[in-house]
Amino acid sequence: MTTPTRRRKKAAPKTFKAAYDILKTNAAELQQQDEPDIDNLMTTVEESIAAYRVCETRINAVQQALDAAFAEEEKTETNDL
Template sequence: MATRTRKKAAPKTFKDAYQILKTNAEELQNANEPDIDNLMNTVEQSIAAYKVCQARIEAVQQALDAAFDEEVAEDEPSQDDATETESSAE
C-alpha cells in the first residue's frame, strides 16, 4: 500500500515561502530519479509558496508606488502655489 505524505499548511511569510521554493527546486534538480509518488505534493506545496511570494511582492510594489507618488506630489508645487508665484512676479 502506498503511503501518502501529509499536506503541510501554506507558509505565512515571504521568507518561509521563498525557502520552500528554494528547497523544492534544489531537491528536484539534485534528484537522480524524481520521486513520482511525492511529486504532486511537491508541486502543490510549491504553488502555494509561489502564491504567497507573489502576493507579498505585489503588496510591496503597491506600497512603493504609493509612497513614490506621494513623494512626487509633495515635491511638485500645487496649483495655488503656482498662481501665487505668478501673481507676485508681476
C-alpha cells in the same frame, strides 16, 4: 520490498521568507534527484504553488506600497515648487 514514504502536504506558509524557503528547498530537491520521485511529486508541486502565491502576493503588496510612496513623494515635491 519497501514502501515509499509519502510526504504529508504542509499548511500554506504565512510569510514571504517561509514561502521562499519552501521554493528553494523544493527546487533543490528536484534538481538533486536522478529519477523523479513520482510518489511525492504532486505534494511538492502543490506546496510550491502555494508558496509561489504567497511570494507573489507579498511582492505585489510591496510594489503597490512603493508606488504609492513614490507617487506621494512626487506630489509633495511638485507642490513645493
